[in-house]
Amino acid sequence: MRTTYDFPPAVDGALAPPRLTQGGARDRLLDAAYELFLQRGIRDVGIAELISRAGVAKATFYAHFTSKDELALAYLERCHRDMTVEAIIAETGRRTENPTGRLLAIFDVLDGWFRQDDFQACAFISTMLEVGAAHPLGIASIEYLAQVRAFMRTLAVEAGLEQPDVLARSCHILTKGSIISAVEGDREAAVYAKHMAASLIRDHGGYPITAG
Template sequence: MSVQAAGSDVRQRILDTSYDLFVDRGVRQVGINEIIRTAGVAKASFYSYFPSKDDLILAFLEQRKDLFTIGYLSAEAQERADTPEGRLLAIFDIFDEWFRARDFRGCPYIRALLETGPNDPVGRASAGYLREIRDEAEQSAVDMGLVDPREFAESWMILLQGTIVAALGTGYSSPGRVKNLGTMLISSHRNT
């Protein structure tokens, strides 16, 4: 094994360890010493890959995008439906499965944004990932020929984010109800 590969393994071990901790407890509730201890790496090794905790958090958010947002959510929606509308609505079925998972802890982007605020580098990055999701919804609206795709995408994001927050304990009870709201939102942006 090359030195670079061994180093990559250490970096990935730190990132994997922090991923689980950050998803479970949030980015500000987990300390660097806990990550170092749990990953089983030396402090110097940690800092050689991640000069600051924010650097690690930013890498975590990028990994979350690759693994969950693109690697799972988008791929699963593509698998379940062959139209832009179908893919948008499939998200609610996927969300329902995610919400019912024993380890569901909400959206790390929303959580990190709330923990750090919009002016913090982590908060700005989190907001950026949420904007990417909004932009995908806007492109779907364009593909469907909806009226005012930007307005649709903004409203769609309110629905998605509200559903996630509700699933954390404020009132989510039915994927059908949320899917109906999504259908109504799509219908309200169709040419009549």
């Protein structure tokens, strides 16, 4: 039976963490990577520790992944699917259909995430800062982050806002900056970022509509 992340609905505006279910060796290795990489980064965790945490043999590890970097790429893909980009997009759609409202709802979703007791930094930002933008893992992280910016641009176009590329880039900077601030301990970071995003929407010819 394959291990999956069962992504529960948001609670009080927060992205709830995925629940783990029991499954095969590959999924146990991904579960171990998810836990250890988020806590300590990728470079600090060795293959032996991953194998031990997953409860598999060394040969089993190499039957599924040729290297730790390959496992890390699979870990980033799981983060993208279960915890970040796709989850944020889906949650904004549940809150409102208005495109400017969805732009601002991104910051409401981040706010709920930041206030969780077990809040962890964005895996993509952490990985990119750890390994560098030129590393394959850094490149993958940048590509996942770019999907958020593309989503913001789509909303800006749908709302008829001026210079949608500039607006999306500016709002994307606000999301990444608020994540760093939250890691520093500022749990209000997304609230302030939302106010700045509302000003940007006005500057680009729109009227900010909050999600209901």
